[in-house]
Every structure is written in C-alpha cells, then in structure tokens.
Amino acid sequence: DADVTQTPRNRITKTGKRIMLECSQTKGHDRMYWYRQDPGLGLRLIYYSFDVKDINKGEISDGYSVSRQAQAKFSLSLESAIPNQTALYFCATEGGSGSRTGELFFGEGSRLTVL
C-alpha cells in the first residue's frame, strides 16, 4: 500500500459544486501539504499543516479550505468549484520537527476537472 493515499484519483464535477479531496498517510509525519500542478507552472502550494492544530495558507489558498482531522488525515475542499480549478492536486508529507527538510513524500495525485 502507498504511504500517502489520495482519494479520489479522478473527479469530474460541475461549476458551483462542493468537492473534497482526501489524503491519508502512514508515514507518521506531522507535516502535510496540498499542492496544485498545472502544465508549465510546476507545483504551487495551497495549504500546509505542521501538526493537527496548525493550518497555514500557501501561495494560492483563495477558493480552497482544508481540514486536518488527525495526524494521518488532511483534506482539501473546494467550496464552490470553478473551471480554473481544473488541475492535478497532490498531497505530500514531510518528516522532521525543526527546520524543514524539504524531503517531501507525495501521493499519486487527484485529477480534478471542473466543467
């Protein structure tokens, strides 16, 4: 089984719908991240969490929200999806408790299409 699991892997939805992408991990890491990947833009950080009680906005948090339900679970929500949120979304974890290591462990991605 994968260390970082994302569900769903693929989702097609309509404008205005609420969507939740879920991430669970078995690596025991406190730090979790949600990234968005668009062709030609690389990965951009949406939200991150350094522990269960810690949530931080990333570069492109507008239109998104997150919930850290447990150390192992970090979900991303689109409250009212719009077409320009069509992208590939990645969850990642990171070990360590002090300075960042930068060594991220990624899920396989959730491809979201908003019509």
Place this chain on the structure above:
Amino acid sequence: AQSVTQLGSHVSVSEGALVLLRCNYSSSVPPYLFWYVQYPNQGLQLLLKYTSAATLVKGINGFEAEFKKSETSFHLTKPSAHMSDAAEYFCAVSKGNDMRFGAGTRLTVKP
C-alpha cells in the same frame, strides 16, 4: 522571495547520451536545493538534495547535480540516458518554511 527557473520545458536526448537539465535559483542566502522526478501518472519523488555539505550531490538512478554558488545554478546530469529516465523533472529551492518548485522539464529519451 526565492524562486527557481528551469531552462527548457522539454529536453530530448538519445539513449546513451548525456542528460543535462538546467536549474537556476534566486535566493538571498544559500538555500537547500532539490531535484524531484515525476514518472507518468505518479507523484513526485526525491532524486537528490543539496544542503550545503558537498557541492556535488549524487542521487538515485545515476543522477547527480552540482551546486555552483557563483552561477546560482544546480544543474542535473546523468552520463548516459536510459529509456526509463523519461519523466518530468522539477528543481526546487527551500529556505526556512518557504519551498518553491520550478515549472518542470520533460525529458524524452529516444531509442
């Protein structure tokens, strides 16, 4: 703010040829630098990491990268390309809690 520029969104090489993927960074202080690889339909995985120890860093699958402060570069190389190296490669820079990825370079390996 720091940033990463990858020169060339697509690179094509023949099997057995040298692979060179270019990455330049901007940072006010020496950062941590990374190369990640993304195979089709998979998440990214770490290839190698520079953390201010040796300037030449060896990674998995025969890849290595050299940190050149004077050129603000961290180019990725492999002496001999293999078909299995076909993937997208991302350079990333990290300082403190800020980590930025480049736009990626897609490597194609021709038989």
